Amino acid sequence: MILNFIKILHDNYVWLLTNNKGLSVIIDPGDAAPIIKYINKNNYYPxxxxxxxxxxxxxxxxxxxxxxxxxxxxxxxxxxxxxxRNINFVYDNEIIYIEKYAFLIISTPGHTNHDISYYFPPYLFCGDTLFSGGCGKIISGDATLMFNSLKKFSFFPNETLICCGHEYTLSNLKFARYVLPKDNTILKYYIKIKKTIKKNRSSLPSLLINEKKINIFLRTNEFLLKKRIGLKETKKNEEECFSILRNMKDNFNWS
Structure with missing residues (x-):
């Protein structure tokens, strides 16, 4: 299936998977009008x-x-x-079939206590759980849930494409640079994404292998990162590192 996206609202993404017959799967339709317009223009059928x-x-x-x-x-x-009344509820580790296509359901709470993600290799549709360069705010979930959800993603194949719900990459990288100002990999990626956004292009989807290098929320096992945020004892666990980082980002001065 071919992957496309529609930008809606301020910075949301609606993802579409479409086969050669024009049959489409829509992920997270936050606004119907631009989706219907796009579908009609391309002769798709959801x-x-x-x-x-x-x-x-x-x-x-x-x-x-x-x-x-x-x-x-x-x-x-x-x-x-x-x-x-219109929803077919799905559960962790369940596989649903849409036509002949198999989607794995992954329970990924943290942003809320009910978030799920859909894995259709190589695509991971993860809503507001994992972003490029960051992760979602903890609204009705908790830090432990979010940490465990992100841990699940870290074991996915490196070639997995992260199809998240918002264009937050540049701001996420700005925060990452504040936390790790001497990290050249983050700096280079920040410069690259800044140029991409300036050209009015999308930073998504992103490769998981890149996220493992530039997303500090996936690097909570690193000694230098722990030291940078004030965790003196190397035996402090990753979850505490994550919780501190999430709290720092929530209170980050963006000026």
Missing amino acids: ISILLTHYHKDHIKGTLELLNQYPKIKIYGPPKKNNIN
């Missing part, structure tokens, strides 16, 4: 919607798409919401 969580900017267009395409099937995490 057959499924995958929801990673139930924040408005990820689901607002769902019911309108259902009205437009009544046969569309909707999948999402088991959580009460305002589109509940």
